[in-house]
Structure formats: structure tokens, C-alpha cells
Amino acid sequence: MTSVITTRTRRWGAWYVAEHRLRTMRTYAGTIVATTLGTPILYLFAFGVGLATLVTGNVGPGGTSYLQFVAPALLATAAVTVGAEEYLLGILMGFKWNPIFTGMNSTPLTARQIIDGTAIFIIIRMAIVVVVYYVVMLAFGAVPSPWGLTMIPIGILTGLAFSPLAAFSATIYEDKGQFPVMQRVVVLPLTLFSGTVFPLTQLPIYLQWIGWLSPLWHGSELGRQASYGPTEPLWLTIVHVVYLLVFALGGWALTVHIATKRLNK
Amino acid sequence: MPAPVITATALTKKYKEFTAVDGISFEVAPGESFGLLGPNGAGKSTTMRMVGAVSTRTSGDLSILGFDPDEFGPEIRSQLGVVPQADNLDTELRVRDNLLVYGRYFGLSRAVIAKRADELLDFAQLADRAKAKVDDLSGGMKRRLTIARALINDPRILLLDEPTTGLDPQARHILWDRLFRLKEQGTTLVLTTHYMDEAEQLCDRLVVVDKGQIMAEGAPAALIREHSSREVLEVRFGSERNAEAAEKVEGIGRLELLPDRILIYSEDGDGALAEVVRRGLTPITSLVRRSSLEDVFLRLTGRTLIE
Numbered sequence: 001m002t003s004v005i006t007t008r009t010r011r012w013g014a015w016y017v018a019e020h021r022l023r024t025m026r027t028y029a030g031t032i033v034a035t036t037l038g039t040p041i042l043y044l045f046a047f048g049v050g051l052a053t054l055v056t057g058n059v060g061p062g063g064t065s066y067l068q069f070v071a072p073a074l075l076a077t078a079a080v081t082v083g084a085e086e087y088l089l090g091i092l093m094g095f096k097w098n099p100i101f102t103g104m105n106s107t108p109l110t111a112r113q114i115i116d117g118t119a120i121f122i123i124i125r126m127a128i129v130v131v132v133y134y135v136v137m138l139a140f141g142a143v144p145s146p147w148g149l150t151m152i153p154i155g156i157l158t159g160l161a162f163s164p165l166a167a168f169s170a171t172i173y174e175d176k177g178q179f180p181v182m183q184r185v186v187v188l189p190l191t192l193f194s195g196t197v198f199p200l201t202q203l204p205i206y207l208q209w210i211g212w213l214s215p216l217w218h219g220s221e222l223g224r225q226a227s228y229g230p231t232e233p234l235w236l237t238i239v240h241v242v243y244l245l246v247f248a249l250g251g252w253a254l255t256v257h258i259a260t261k262r263l264n265k
Numbered sequence: 266m267p268a269p270v271i272t273a274t275a276l277t278k279k280y281k282e283f284t285a286v287d288g289i290s291f292e293v294a295p296g297e298s299f300g301l302l303g304p305n306g307a308g309k310s311t312t313m314r315m316v317g318a319v320s321t322r323t324s325g326d327l328s329i330l331g332f333d334p335d336e337f338g339p340e341i342r343s344q345l346g347v348v349p350q351a352d353n354l355d356t357e358l359r360v361r362d363n364l365l366v367y368g369r370y371f372g373l374s375r376a377v378i379a380k381r382a383d384e385l386l387d388f389a390q391l392a393d394r395a396k397a398k399v400d401d402l403s404g405g406m407k408r409r410l411t412i413a414r415a416l417i418n419d420p421r422i423l424l425l426d427e428p429t430t431g432l433d434p435q436a437r438h439i440l441w442d443r444l445f446r447l448k449e450q451g452t453t454l455v456l457t458t459h460y461m462d463e464a465e466q467l468c469d470r471l472v473v474v475d476k477g478q479i480m481a482e483g484a485p486a487a488l489i490r491e492h493s494s495r496e497v498l499e500v501r502f503g504s505e506r507n508a509e510a511a512e513k514v515e516g517i518g519r520l521e522l523l524p525d526r527i528l529i530y531s532e533d534g535d536g537a538l539a540e541v542v543r544r545g546l547t548p549i550t551s552l553v554r555r556s557s558l559e560d561v562f563l564r565l566t567g568r569t570l571i572e
Contacts, residue, residue, distance in 0.1 A: 006343045008372030020366040024357045099353045105319050106347035107370035107418075108339035265320050 009108040017104065017117020022124065036129050040136040043074050047197060048140055064144075064228050071142035072223025073196035073216075075133045075151055079126045079159035080216055084187060086122045087166035088179050091255070094118070095170065101263065111260040119163075119252060123156060130155040148227040158219025161244040163251030170258040190214040195221065218243045268331070270295050270422055270453055271316060275325035278311050285311040287477035288325065295421075298454040300468035302461070302558065304566075308477040309457035310350055313426045316455065318342050330421060343371055346415030350426040352407050354399045360410060361386060361395040364417055371418040378417065385413035389443065405436025409443065416447075423447065425456040429463060441466055461558035473558075473565055480565040485558055492564050493556035494518065496534035500541060500548035501526045510548075514541055521563055530560070 009016070025032065048067030055066040094101040094114075104114050130152050137143050143151075165182070172178060193203065193210040194217040200208055211217040218240040225237050271293040278286040286308040293299045301309045314320035315327060318334035318341040327334055329341045354363050361382055368378030386392045389409040394402065402410065408428065415423060428444065429437040444467055448454055458464050464471050465485045473480040473488070481488055498518075502510040504525055511522045517540050518531035531537040534553030541548065 006340050006372070009339065009343065009370060012372070013370070016366075016369040016372075019369060020355075023362060023366060024355065027357055098356050099351075100355045102349065103353040103355070103367070103414075104370060106317060106342060106345070106349070107367070108343040108372070109370050110339060263319065265314060 006108050009113075013109045013113035014116035014120055017109065017114055018120035018124065020100070020104075021118065021121035025121075025125070032128075036132050037136075039078060039129075040074070040133040043078075044071065044136060044140050044142065047074065048142060051197075067140060067142045068144060068228055069199075069224070070197055071137045071140070072148075072151055072154075072227045073194075073220035075130060075137065075155045076158040076216060076219040076223055077191060077196060078129050078133050079155040080162055080191075080219075082126050082129050083122060083159035083162050084165055086118075086125065087163060088169050088182065090118065090122070091166045091169040092172055092175070095259075095262065096172075096175070101259070105263045111263045112256050114263075115166075115252070115256045115259050118166075119160075123160070126156045126159045127152070130159075142227075144228045145226070150226040151223045154219060154222050154226060157241075157244045157248060158215060158222075161215035161219065161247035161251070163248055163255060165251070167251055167254035167258055170255055170262060190216055215244055215247050267295050269293055270330055271299075271455070272328045273312075273316070273325065274327075276312065276315060276322055276327055277324045278308070278315060278320065279323045284477055286315070289472070289474070289477070289479045290325075291472055291479065291482065293422075293453065293455060295453055296451045298448050298467055298469045299456075300464045300471035301455075301457040301474050302459070302464045302468075302471050302562070303457075303474035304459055307474045309474055310426050312474075313424055313455070313457055317345060317347050317424050343418065344421045346412075346418065346420035346423040348408075348411050348415050348423070348425040348428055350430065352411055354407060354411060354414070356399045358399065359395070360391060360397050360399060360402070363399065363410065364414055367414045368417040373418065381417055381419075385416055388416075388446075389413040390439070403436065405432050405439060408432065408436070408440055412440075412443065420452075422453045422455060425454065427457055427459070429458075429460065437463075461562065464558055471558075473562060475566045481561065488558065488561050489556045491561075493560040494530040495532045495556060496530075496537075497554055497556050497560055498529040498531060498534045498537045498541070499526050499550075499552040499554065500529065500538070500546075501550045502546070502548055510546055513544055513546055517541065521560075528560070528563075530556070 044067070047070045052066040101114055105111065133155070134152055168182070189210060193207060194200070194214040195211050196216065200211040200217060203211070221232065222237065222240040222244070224231060230237070269292040274290050275288045276286055276290065277284070277288050289312065301312060303309050311320065315322050315334070316329060318329060318338040321335060330344055332341050334341050355366065358366065364382040364385060365378055368381065386395055389412060391406060391410055391413065394406065399407065399410070429440050432440065441463070444454065448467070454467070456467060468485060470482070470484050472482045481492065483491065501507070507522060507527055511520060511527050514520065514527065514529060517537050518529045521528040529537050538551055538553060
């Protein structure tokens with residue numbers, strides 16, 4: 001009975017899920033375009049042009065400007081912001097507020113495909129944001145090296161490294177304000193202490209560990225290597241890549257596991 | 266008789282200590298309209314999820330269209346239409362778009378889906394609401410849209426979990442009419458309900474379920490014949506006096522004493538009422554009606570105070 005139909009869904013199911021989510025996104029197209037374009041321009045002006053006038057210290061190897069230093073981290077942060085929004089709100093929405101996942105679950109789709117499709121959609125959303133960021137950065141003269149182009153996949157990888165948030169969201173049955181707590185206790189400290197707007201080494205050593213744990217620090221440093229590096233030993237660059245991959249894949253595997261159990265009541 | 270499309274044997278589902286479905290067995294023939302009738306918490310929805318190949322059984326055997334859902338979930342689901350108890354339409358999409366995205370999950374081409382979506386919107390009497398937001402639809406319209414969505418893959422079996430719960434009478438009748446048409450077209454329907462009238466209207470055959478077990482099985486009329494009398498006399502004496510009155514009407518027929526009224530089962534309801542009056546009782550209200558599945562359920566589940 002393995003009909004053509006089932007075969008197609010087996011192969012393309014995750015893409016159908018992504019297609020559904022993209023169709024939904026059209027509803028918010030206006031807002032998304034405005035924030036995607038507006039955010040990098042605002043941030044780069046504020047930090048790279050405004051704050052930079054106060055920053056005279058040496059932030060990178062000879063001649064690296066503060067704008068160039070801060071830009072890769074801003075790009076990675078943008079991907080993380082979009083990712084975190086989808087991991088937390090998007091996932092819980094699909095299970096609870098607008099339970100499209102249970103609807104999908106009644107079709108030939110598997111739980112794994114539902115989560116994979118959501119991942120594809122999130123990657124597409126992050127890619128749009130990161131590409132726009134990159135173009136704006138170029139316009140600001142914030143990317144010295146042609147290798148800076150690899151900040152696009154690096155940014156997406158950094159966003160994906162926050163996928164354990166999706167696993168967390170998939171475990172929530174009752175909304176008791178977990179997200180604001182998550183934002184304040186996890187996301188905000190990680191953003192502040194991840195060496196995004198100042199080098200991590202400026203912090204006292206007893207606070208630097210926050211940065212070492214944070215995928216955002218690894219992503220920002222990786223982006224800097226691409227944009228104006230190298231500024232660190234090669235082994236550390238490899239650690240960044242491995243660390244991000246472990247978080248991205250681990251978080252996703254965990255989400256698939258939890259979603260499979262949740263949908264099979 | 267053609268091979269059944271659903272065969273459940275000693276089907277069981279346990280959640281830790283709690284047994285939601287406790288060894289039920291039934292078969293559904295192609296083209297049949299089969300119902301699971303029972304109160305909330307009887308295990309109907311759990312059974313439906315197992316039949317829908319989205320919930321793994323704890324034990325027993327289950328075959329849907331000849332396949333074991335443990336191994337062939339996607340294959341089975343590709344031939345089912347599912348109308349869940351709680352609407353799960355995508356409220357961020359418009360009416361017609363809901364059908365379009367859903368059709369894709371069955372691997373159908375966009376052209377086929379577009380054609381079917383228009384036909385189904387006609388069938389669901391929603392053609393003029395194609396571009397409306399889902400949240401702007403009434404409860405009955407959402408239900409009809411969910412049914413239209415469930416039909417997008419031209420399913421061999423349509424599963425409906427409490428299809429009319431929460432709808433007003435008019436919306437229920439519109440929905441019943443649509444389901445009747447599907448039945449006439451030969452679609453196999455499996456539905457759960459706790460509405461006795463719905464079960465009588467829509468089901469060729471049903472099982473009465475309580476506490477995860479099957480209490481009785483048969484056609485609605487046969488179940489009524491078997492477990493109840495032809496007519497029922499309902500008399501009310503006021504909640505304070507019902508119990509006292511019940512003692513005096515002993516022997517006229519089988520009695521059910523409910524908090525608000527007494528039911529007297531008799532082949533001749535008017536005759537029973539005459540006998541009540543002859544015994545010197547004056548009920549506040551009296552009603553003679555035909556026996557229904559409600560009476561069967563009352564009898565079978567023993568929710569009675571005086572037998």
C-alpha cells in the first residue's frame with residue numbers, strides 16, 4: 001500500500017511543513033520586512049557610528065575599528081534573536097495556542113518531519129535576516145575581508161545553536177510565564193556577557209565563563225575570524241565550530257525526541 | 266461480508282496506573298457508520314487516537330485498512346480523514362488556505378488540491394467565506410471547515426471525535442445533514458459522541474463504552490429493543506417527593522429514580538400514567554416518550570438508585 005502519495009510525503013514532508021510556515025509568514029510580511037531592514041541599520045548606527053566615537057581602545061588587531069569589531073557579533077545576535085523567538089513562541093504556538101502540530105500529526109507526516117520542517121523554516125527566516133545584515137554591514141564598510149561572506153552561515157549556525165530552547169518550549173504544557181524568565185535569566189545575560197559589544201577579556205575572569213558557555217560568544221568570535229581575523233589560535237576557532245554544531249544538533253535531536261513523545265499521547 | 270476496514274482486538278491503552286481503554290474489541294465494515302457512545306472520560310477519544318494511528322497502543326491488536334499502525338502509521342494516516350474534538354485549524358491562515366496547506370501533507374499536487382478545495386468549500390457551505398479569517402467563523406462553520414479539511418485526501422475512513430459538541434441546535438442539524446450525505450456516498454464514518462440523539466441519527470451500529478470497556482454493541486434500534494421497553498413515562502413530583510412517590514409506583518414497570526424525575530419503563534406509557542393516577546398520585550409534569558439510547562445507557566451503566 002506504499003502509494004505514490006505516502007512516498008512523496010516520506011521524502012518531502014518536512015518541506016511541506018516549511019511551505020506551510022512560509023505561507024503563514026506572508027500574513028506578517030510587512031512587519032518582517034520592516035524589522036529585518038530596520039534593525040541592522042539602527043544597531044549599526046547606534047554602536048558602530050554613535051558608541052564608536054567613545055571607544056578609542058584597541059579592540060582588534062592593528063587598525064580594526066570598533067564598528068568592525070562589533071558588526072559580526074550584531075549579525076550573530078540578529079540570527080539568535082529570530083531563532084529564539086521561533087524556538088520559544090513558534091514551538092509552543094504549534095503545540096498549544098494555535099495547535100497546527102496536532103493537525104499535521106493526523107496526516108502522513110511524522111513528528112520528526114514536523115520538527116525538521118520547522119527547522120527549515122527557521123533557517124530560511126534567519127538566512128533572510130543575516131543576508132540583509134551582511135549587505136547593510138558592507139554598506140557601512142564594516143567587513144574588511146572577503147572571507148566576511150562566511151558570516152552568513154556562521155550567523156545561521158549560531159542561531160541554530162540556541163535550539164535547546166525549542167526542546168524546552170516543547171516540554172511546556174501550561175504557560176506560567178516561563179518565557180520572560182528565560183529571557184531575563186538566560187538570554188539577556190548571555191547577550192551581555194558574550195563579548196558582543198566589548199571583548200570578553202575585558203571582564204574579570206570570574207565572569208568570563210558565562211561567555212565560554214554561551215553559543216553567542218563562540219558565534220561572534222567565529223564571525224570576527226571571518227571578518228578581520230585571525231585573532232586567536234586555530235584550535236580555538238575549531239572549538240567554536242564544534243561547540244556550535246554540538247548545541248545545534250543536540251538541541252534539535254532533543255526537540256524531535258520530546259515532540260515525538262508529546263504527539264503520541 | 267467484505268473484509269473489515271478496522272479490526273480491534275482486546276485493544277488497551279494505559280497511562281501509568283490509569284487504564285483509559287481496557288481491552289475493547291470491535292470491527293468496522295467498509296461503508297458502515299460506526300459509533301462509540303459513552304460519557305466523557307469513557308476512553309472514546311483515546312480509542313479514536315489509536316485508530317487514527319497517532320497513539321501507540323499498550324496491548325492488544327489493531328488493524329486499520331489491513332495495516333498495523335505501529336509499523337505503518339504514515340501509510341494508514343494517508344487514507345484517513347480526522348476531525349478532532351478540539352478544532353486545530355490554523356487560525357493564522359484564511360479559510361481556503363487551510364485546505365491548501367493541509368492537502369500538501371498528503372503529497373497531492375497543488376492543482377489537485379485547488380480543485381478539491383473549491384469542491385469541499387461548496388460541500389461545507391463555506392464557498393462565500395473562502396477568504397475569511399478562521400477566527401471570524403462561527404463554531405459550526407469551523408467544524409464544517411475541519412470536516413472539509415479532513416476530506417481533502419478523499420479518505421477511505423472519516424474519524425469524527427465529538428463532531429457536534431458545543432454547537433447550537435441549528436448548527437448541529439446542518440452538520441448532521443452533511444455527514445448524512447457522506448454516508449450516502451459510501452464514506453466509512455467512525456464517530457464518538459456523548460449525545461444519544463446523534464448516535465441514533467448517524468450510526469448504523471454502535472458500541473456503548475463506559476470506563477474503557479464495551480457495555481453493549483448493536484444497531485441503535487436493536488439496542489433499545491434489547492435493553493429497554495418500547496415507551497418511557499417520565500413523571501416529576503418535585504425533588505423532595507420523588508423518592509416517596511417512587512415507592513408508591515413500584516410494580517408498574519422497571520423504575521429509574523433520578524434526582525429530578527422518575528422514569529417508568531413500559532410497553533404502554535399512557536396506560537402506565539393512568540395507573541400512576543389510579544394509585545392516587547398527581548405528578549407535577551408527565552411525559553410519555555419512546556425509549557432512546559439514553560435509557561439503554563442508563564440501564565447498562567447502572568447509574569440508577571432503584572432498580
